[in-house]
Every structure is written in C-alpha cells, then in structure tokens.
Amino acid sequence: MILQGRLLLDPHQLPQEGWLQVDNGRITRIGEGNPSTVPEAGDDQSLICPGFIDAHIHLPQIDAIGCDSLQLLDWLEQVIYPAETRWADQPFAEAMALRAHQRMIRSGTLGYAGYLTSHLHSTVAVLKAGHAIPVRAIVGQVLMDRRAPAELLGHELARLARSKRGRSALSVNPRFAVCCSDELLSRAYRRVADDAFIQTHLAESKQECEIVAELFPDDPHYTGVYDRHGLLGERTLLAHCLHLCDDEWQLIEQRKSVVVHCPTANTFLRSGLFELDAARRHGVRLALGSDVAAGPDFAMPRVARAMIETAKARATTVQSDAFVPAPAEVWHMITRGNADALGWHDAGRLEVGAAADLLVLKAPFEVDEHLIGRLIYTWCDEYITHRVLDGELLENVKIDD
Ligand SMILES: [Zn+2]
Structure with a gap:
C-alpha cells in the first residue's frame, strides 16, 4: 500500500x-x-x-465523561464505581470495550495504556475488542481490596495464553494505594511477569495523599509505599504525580519509572497543576495521558494543548518562570515520546x-x-x-x- x-x-x-x-x-x-x-x-x-498514543485511559469510564462538580474521591464513589459495576455484565463489558476502541481510533489514537475493571472477563472483553479493532495496547484489570464497593474488589487476574492476546499486552494495575492493602500490593508484585508493565495512580489529590499517609504511617511518603513492594521500575506508569516531595521525584528518577501527566483530568477534578519544572529538574521520564473519563477528551492533540495550557497557568499564577513547552514538543510526546515510554520503540x-x-x-x-x-x-x-x-x-x- x-x-x-x-x-x-x-x-x-x-x-x-x-x-x-x-x-x-x-x-x-x-x-x-x-x-x-x-x-x-x-x-x-x-x-x-x-497515530497518536494515549498513555492513560480507563475503558469502562468512556460514558462517564462530563459528570462534573466533584473532586477525586467523591467522583470515584459517586460516578466511577457505579459505572465500573456495570461491567459485571460480560456482554455489556465486551460491547463497551469495542466502543472504546472505536472511539479512540475516531480521534486518531492507535495505541494506548489503559485500565479495565476488576472483573476477570474484562480482560476477555478487551482482547476481543483488540481482535476486532487491533489498537496496540498495554491494558490490565484494576486491582482493589478495600474502600470500594464489594463487587469491584478483586485480586485475581485472568490468565490467557500469549497467542490469544494479539496486539494487547496485559499489565498489572493496582488502582492506587487508598484501595490496596499491603497484602494486595505484594500480591500484585508477584503477578508481574518479566516483561509486563505496572500501571497505577500516584498523588493525584491532596485528600488522597492524606489518606495514604494515615493508611501507611511507616512509609516515608506515598511513592515509598509502591517502592517498598517493588512496584517501581522502568515498566511502571505512574499517573498524575501532582503532590510529590523532592525525595519522591528522586526515587522515581532512580527507578526510571514513567510519570504520566494527565492535564485535562487534573483540571476537571481540580486536583492541581502538574509541576513540569520539577519533573524536568529531576530528569524523570514523562508521558501524556487523556485519563478519560476524568479527562473529557479522547483526542490526544487536545490533551497536548492542555499540557501547554497547564504550564502557562502555572507561569501566570504560582511560578512566573515556569517552563512552557512548544507545540512541537507536546506533539512529540503524543507520538514518539509516549511510544518510547510504553517500550514501543518501533511506534510513534x-x-x-x-x-x-x-x-x-x-x-x-x-x-x-x-x-x-x-x-x-x-x-x-x-x-x-x-x-x-x-x-x-x-x-x-x-x-x-
Ligand atoms: Zn486514571
């Protein structure tokens, strides 16, 4: 051709x-x-x-875009957990996974790293979607064992032969430390195969950080919780990272983990303005994600624009000398940059x-x-x-x- x-x-x-x-x-x-x-x-x-590459998206949330006025923890409880509960119905989950792939390709996203629900058949659903519309993917079931509806708690992962996975690689996705006990996090670590990715959320909202500090009082900081369980490595994708101290940035850099900036989601949930300067100063690896449905846009060029706008918002409010990326830099991120962050050195x-x-x-x-x-x-x-x-x-x- x-x-x-x-x-x-x-x-x-x-x-x-x-x-x-x-x-x-x-x-x-x-x-x-x-x-x-x-x-x-x-x-x-x-x-x-x-094609564009999205480094953070939740497939079961695609119909929950725009449910506004809440912040992270209330939004999860009132909007997202009810939406994810609907994936208990396998035909529903399969139809929605397919719609998610359709919706992504409409906006030019031809590769992504994403989250499912805790249901075992959510993996089957996404693999079927991947056979019908072979968007390249790193995708995994969400793991949770507390502080969420009972029907969404789960720590079992579907085991499917590599030959059945097509262009989808399966990752291990403990949702975030609020919903994961030490036992679950160590179990998650044991589930990570040699070449598998780990996806999780880190320091998205201040309230979340306060709860994590209460739940894990012996850890020096939030990032340290994941590190203690061996979950930080070069195939770890850490979404958000809005409220980190210098020690945490340093640790992420040492472990070569990837910070996934999700600017549209951070604005939508009023979680904070990402400190791009801190990420640059510490030399951490960076990727860009839509975080649908906290982020309202599937189209990665819009997410890229939001990255520039977030940097400009910092520059006009809290930090007048904040670095503002150029359009070419953010375009690079949604193509080659995200591809490299996901280990796809032949993509983007x-x-x-x-x-x-x-x-x-x-x-x-x-x-x-x-x-x-x-x-x-x-x-x-x-x-x-x-x-x-x-x-x-x-x-x-x-x-x-
Ligand atoms: Zn997310």
Missing part, C-alpha cells in the same frame, strides 16, 4: 512532500516527491503522521521498519512554521481522512455513539 502526503517526520521541522509504502503491518519504504503508482490514500495536499514515528499505525490528515490551513500549533489548537477529528491500523487501511469507521 502506498500513502501520499507531506510527511511529518519530525514535528520540529516542516513536513516533507513524499510517500510511504506499507507491507505486512510495517513501513517498508519512504520516498520524496510523487509516488510512481496511484496512492491508496492521500495526495500532495495531505499530511501523514504517526515515520521510519522504515516502524509499525504502520498511521494517520492521513487534511487540515484547512497553510503549511508553515506554525503547522503543529495550528493542528493542536484547532484540532477536530474531521482532520483525519484515513487511518492505517496495523498496516490496514480502515474504511468508513463506524462509531455507535
């Missing part, structure tokens, strides 16, 4: 006119100018970029040999040095004219909203 368009090889530079060849799920050739055959998608006015980039998870865009403006800024600040899903997922052109994506 041949795709034609200006190639966004590097968001810091202007895209180049050219074409891509895709065979067996991979980019096999990249050329300049016009292709020698008629392209399957795109033309000289199109843009071609890697236009390179020979890379996975062919690609978008063909048509944007209503000139290609100049503000291209990426214009894309981010005016983003709408209608800019996407074609999606190539695992090397296949998706025609007429159906979304049953």
Whole structure:
C-alpha cells in the first residue's frame, strides 16, 4: 500500500512532500516527491503522521465523561464505581470495550495504556475488542481490596495464553494505594511477569495523599509505599504525580519509572497543576495521558494543548518562570515520546521498519512554521481522512455513539 502526503517526520521541522509504502503491518519504504503508482490514500495536499498514543485511559469510564462538580474521591464513589459495576455484565463489558476502541481510533489514537475493571472477563472483553479493532495496547484489570464497593474488589487476574492476546499486552494495575492493602500490593508484585508493565495512580489529590499517609504511617511518603513492594521500575506508569516531595521525584528518577501527566483530568477534578519544572529538574521520564473519563477528551492533540495550557497557568499564577513547552514538543510526546515510554520503540514515528499505525490528515490551513500549533489548537477529528491500523487501511469507521 502506498500513502501520499507531506510527511511529518519530525514535528520540529516542516513536513516533507513524499510517500510511504506499507507491507505486512510495517513501513517498508519512504520516498520524496510523487509516488510512481496511484496512492491508496492521500495526495500532495495531505499530511501523514504517526497515530497518536494515549498513555492513560480507563475503558469502562468512556460514558462517564462530563459528570462534573466533584473532586477525586467523591467522583470515584459517586460516578466511577457505579459505572465500573456495570461491567459485571460480560456482554455489556465486551460491547463497551469495542466502543472504546472505536472511539479512540475516531480521534486518531492507535495505541494506548489503559485500565479495565476488576472483573476477570474484562480482560476477555478487551482482547476481543483488540481482535476486532487491533489498537496496540498495554491494558490490565484494576486491582482493589478495600474502600470500594464489594463487587469491584478483586485480586485475581485472568490468565490467557500469549497467542490469544494479539496486539494487547496485559499489565498489572493496582488502582492506587487508598484501595490496596499491603497484602494486595505484594500480591500484585508477584503477578508481574518479566516483561509486563505496572500501571497505577500516584498523588493525584491532596485528600488522597492524606489518606495514604494515615493508611501507611511507616512509609516515608506515598511513592515509598509502591517502592517498598517493588512496584517501581522502568515498566511502571505512574499517573498524575501532582503532590510529590523532592525525595519522591528522586526515587522515581532512580527507578526510571514513567510519570504520566494527565492535564485535562487534573483540571476537571481540580486536583492541581502538574509541576513540569520539577519533573524536568529531576530528569524523570514523562508521558501524556487523556485519563478519560476524568479527562473529557479522547483526542490526544487536545490533551497536548492542555499540557501547554497547564504550564502557562502555572507561569501566570504560582511560578512566573515556569517552563512552557512548544507545540512541537507536546506533539512529540503524543507520538514518539509516549511510544518510547510504553517500550514501543518501533511506534510513534515515520521510519522504515516502524509499525504502520498511521494517520492521513487534511487540515484547512497553510503549511508553515506554525503547522503543529495550528493542528493542536484547532484540532477536530474531521482532520483525519484515513487511518492505517496495523498496516490496514480502515474504511468508513463506524462509531455507535
Ligand atoms: Zn486514571
């Protein structure tokens, strides 16, 4: 398959006119100018970029977007736990997992790291969705054993042969220390296979941090709770990290864990303004996530825009010299940056040999040095004219909203 368009090889530079060849799920050739055959998608006015990657999303929450006015712990109790309880019904869970994949690809998200519920069949549901719409995924059941409705507590993980997983890798997801006893956290550690990821939440709200300090009085800080159980490593994704002390930033850097910044969610729940400067000062690895449904946007360019806006909000309120990232930097994060954070060194980039998870865009403006800024600040899903997922052109994506 041949795709034609200006190639966004590097968001810091202007895209180049050219074409891509895709065979067996991979980019096999990249050329300049016009292709020698008629392209399957795109033309000289199109843009071609890697599909977006979301480093934090909750599939069972996709219908809970916009339930506003609560902060984290009340929102979990009143909005999210009732929503997740509905996944007790397996056909419902399977239909919703499929809708989540459909909803993601509509916004150009072709890879993600995500959470399910505690139900064993939630893993079956997501693997089925992954076979129908093979969005690349690192995804796992939520583990909890306290402070949540009884029907959502669970610590058993579905065991499914690797051959049945397709493009989905299964992770271990203790929800957060509020809902996880020491016993559960040590059990979670034992469940982590050699190459598996761990996903959890850390220091999202101040109230949550106070409860964790009461529940784990012998640990030096919140991050130390996870570290004591061996849960911090280079395949650990820590969502939020809004209320950390220097020792915690240092520990995360030492363990090479990934901090997943979720700016739209942090604003929605009024949890706080992420300290990008602290993350940079300590040299921690950083990724970007939608955190649907606390975050209202599936579209990663909007999340990227929110990252810039959060940094500007800090710069205009608490810290006048706060670092504000440029559009090209946040675009990098939602493509190659997130791919590297998820260990997908063959994704999020236009390179020979890379996975062919690609978008063909048509944007209503000139290609100049503000291209990426214009894309981010005016983003709408209608800019996407074609999606190539695992090397296949998706025609007429159906979304049953
Ligand atoms: Zn989350």
